[in-house]
Amino acid sequence: MRAILDTKGNPKLAWAGLALVGIALLVLPFALAAMGTAWVRITNLAILFVFLALGLNIVVGFAGLLDLGYIAFYAVGAYVYALLASPHFNIHLPFWVILPIGAAVACMFGVLLGAPTLKLRGDYLAIVTLGFGEIIRIFLNNLSQPVNITNGPQGVTLIDPFRIGPFSFRDTEAFLGLAFSGPIKYYYFLLVVLLAIIVINLRLQDSRIGRAWEAIREDEVAARAMGINTRNMKLLAFAMGASFGGIAGGMFSAIQGFISPESFILLESIMVLAMVVLGGMGNVWGVIVGALLLSFAPEVLRYTVEPVQQALFGRMLVEPEVIRMLLFGFALVLMMLFRPAGLLPSATRKRELEVRR
Amino acid sequence: MSAPGTAPQADAGVLLAGRGINKRFGGVQALSDVSFAIRKGEIYGLIGPNGAGKTSLFNVLTGIYTPDSGNFVFDGAPLDGLKPNEVAKRGIARTFQNIRLFANLSALENVMIGRHVRTRAGVFGAMLRNPATLDEERAIERRAFELLEYVGVGRRANDLARHLPYGDQRRLEIARALATDPKLLALDEPAAGMNATETESLKGLLERIRGDGTTILLIEHDMKLVMSVCDRVLVLDYGKKIAEGTAGAVQEDPAVISAYLGGDVALNLKGAA
Numbered sequence: 001m002r003a004i005l006d007t008k009g010n011p012k013l014a015w016a017g018l019a020l021v022g023i024a025l026l027v028l029p030f031a032l033a034a035m036g037t038a039w040v041r042i043t044n045l046a047i048l049f050v051f052l053a054l055g056l057n058i059v060v061g062f063a064g065l066l067d068l069g070y071i072a073f074y075a076v077g078a079y080v081y082a083l084l085a086s087p088h089f090n091i092h093l094p095f096w097v098i099l100p101i102g103a104a105v106a107c108m109f110g111v112l113l114g115a116p117t118l119k120l121r122g123d124y125l126a127i128v129t130l131g132f133g134e135i136i137r138i139f140l141n142n143l144s145q146p147v148n149i150t151n152g153p154q155g156v157t158l159i160d161p162f163r164i165g166p167f168s169f170r171d172t173e174a175f176l177g178l179a180f181s182g183p184i185k186y187y188y189f190l191l192v193v194l195l196a197i198i199v200i201n202l203r204l205q206d207s208r209i210g211r212a213w214e215a216i217r218e219d220e221v222a223a224r225a226m227g228i229n230t231r232n233m234k235l236l237a238f239a240m241g242a243s244f245g246g247i248a249g250g251m252f253s254a255i256q257g258f259i260s261p262e263s264f265i266l267l268e269s270i271m272v273l274a275m276v277v278l279g280g281m282g283n284v285w286g287v288i289v290g291a292l293l294l295s296f297a298p299e300v301l302r303y304t305v306e307p308v309q310q311a312l313f314g315r316m317l318v319e320p321e322v323i324r325m326l327l328f329g330f331a332l333v334l335m336m337l338f339r340p341a342g343l344l345p346s347a348t349r350k351r352e353l354e355v356r357r
Numbered sequence: 358m359s360a361p362g363t364a365p366q367a368d369a370g371v372l373l374a375g376r377g378i379n380k381r382f383g384g385v386q387a388l389s390d391v392s393f394a395i396r397k398g399e400i401y402g403l404i405g406p407n408g409a410g411k412t413s414l415f416n417v418l419t420g421i422y423t424p425d426s427g428n429f430v431f432d433g434a435p436l437d438g439l440k441p442n443e444v445a446k447r448g449i450a451r452t453f454q455n456i457r458l459f460a461n462l463s464a465l466e467n468v469m470i471g472r473h474v475r476t477r478a479g480v481f482g483a484m485l486r487n488p489a490t491l492d493e494e495r496a497i498e499r500r501a502f503e504l505l506e507y508v509g510v511g512r513r514a515n516d517l518a519r520h521l522p523y524g525d526q527r528r529l530e531i532a533r534a535l536a537t538d539p540k541l542l543a544l545d546e547p548a549a550g551m552n553a554t555e556t557e558s559l560k561g562l563l564e565r566i567r568g569d570g571t572t573i574l575l576i577e578h579d580m581k582l583v584m585s586v587c588d589r590v591l592v593l594d595y596g597k598k599i600a601e602g603t604a605g606a607v608q609e610d611p612a613v614i615s616a617y618l619g620g621d622v623a624l625n626l627k628g629a630a
Binding site for chain 2: 200203204207208209210211212214215218219221222223224225226227228229230236240
């Protein structure tokens with residue numbers, strides 16, 4: 001990864017590598033579609049989880065604030081989109097209006113969660129954020145009475161897909177002799193957003209703001225003594241992370257076309273956190289790898305566990321669902337033992353002074 | 358709370374004045390009615406036996422604790438109720454008795470973080486990388502390199518702070534504090550754990566910092582260092598000021614001698630009398 005990105009050290013190799021990766025990413029959905037459209041959908045969801053993991057990485061990885069209720073912001077973004085683009089209230093705003101609204105509302109909730117928890121750290125913060133995540137989910141579950149806002153456990157259905165004029169992300173269109181199905185169009189859209197989010201993350205980390213977050217993570221007292229306004233910086237981390245979650249939630253709504261509180265349970269928060277920790281807290285590339293691994297692994301298992309057992313024992317002994325959690329737990333224990341800092345731990349950037357005095 | 362007769366008068370040469378500072382922790386009076394004045398450009402020592410209240414005074418000064426009564430006037434304006442980050446912004450930078458570096462960041466990044474309070478780039482600057490932000494980043498990095506060279510750990514710029522040897526960590530903490538462009542540099546036992554050679558070179562560094570125009574407040578147990586480098590010294594014992602004056606005068610002060618030799622000796626002397 002580093003060699004590919006090192007455009008200064010070996011420009012030819014780097015650009016060739018980048019071009020190859022780019023082409024592979026462009027061709028990927030068609031290869032996946034050949035295996036079944038389900039795989040394109042799975043990839044799209046995996047990319048959404050990369051967004052979530054990158055958003056949570058700002059809070060947990062950069063600023064060191066353990067957040068166990070992160071999925072709540074995803075839920076907020078998803079419901080904002082669902083309510084503003086579905087027959088439920090009969091409002092149908094275009095997606096490019098709703099996504100920023102969703103980000104702003106999620107951001108507001110981020111500050112709402114951040115403000116009272118400023119003095120908490122570690123375990124205590126984890127417990128409060130966990131409670132916050134559950135509160136949001138329970139609200140979504142129960143806000144069907146007395147006024148029906150969220151439609152309760154039934155969720156919101158018939159959510160609009162992304163649409164630009166007559167061009168809808170749901171229909172299949174033929175272009176240059178290729179069939180562009182809905183999921184494939186979403187894939188390309190997500191890919192563009194993903195690129196933007198990666199760039200934003202990398203830039204944030206390597207900036208005055210990113211350093212202030214890292215200072216808070218390392219030693220809050222010293223950070224304050226160095227003149228960092230830890231209150232504002234922590235709120236900023238919560239707000240940024242929450243906005244990322246809100247945007248991801250909006251896209252999730254549109255892609256799925258249906259959402260319910262079921263999608264935003266505690267386990268999802270824990271999964272996103274596991275992606276961050278497994279990949280390597282604070283390292284953008286590590287977090288992406290972690291998110292992709294944990295998103296794809298269960299799907300791969302779903303398609304392999306049964307045939308493997310059939311071949312070995314002649315019948316199915318253990319359900320894929322069960323094996324999944326078993327392997328997850330096992331993988332995490334192994335990680336903690338052998339690579340406690342994650343698959344790709346964050347490394348210090350080497351700097352050279354450009355102009356010597 | 359009125360300050361006692363020894364309270365410093367408002368004076369053009371005074372950078373920091375403390376007036377009748379009191380701080381109580383439960384049953385312990387950590388600071389009682391402490392007043393002092395630090396003049397611009399001097400190295401001002403703060404000494405006293407363990408538990409005398411030196412670090413408490415630091416913490417009250419830098420906004421980590423609020424004093425029960427009394428106040429500080431720094432550079433012509435009071436420091437009342439300021440938070441630690443606001444105190445740093447006003448121009449007081451400190452180091453810690455038990456080193457508090459950002460252990461998992463490089464030495465250079467530690468110093469770059471010190472520049473935070475004198476720079477401006479926000480979230481949008483960070484995301485857009487506009488020319489102003491890039492210029493500022495370059496200036497931060499250049500200044501950080503300069504400061505590392507200044508304190509003598511330039512070679513270790515890219516090493517993690519926690520991988521530096523002990524003496525270099527102390528120096529790095531000073532560089533990080535200097536990065537905030539302080540008017541007053543408050544050092545909490547910078548020579549602790551250093552050998553004689555390291556202490557000697559630290560002394561050189563302190564004099565150089567003072568020579569470059571920064572006033573220094575120094576807590577230190579190494580008497581040789583205090584007596585050779587400090588212009589004036591404040592002595593605390595059980596939270597009370599027992600002496601203030603030039604290093605030479607303080608050394609001769611009977612109250613200081615008895616504080617350092619131990620209360621028993623003083624009691625015995627009294628009993629004999």
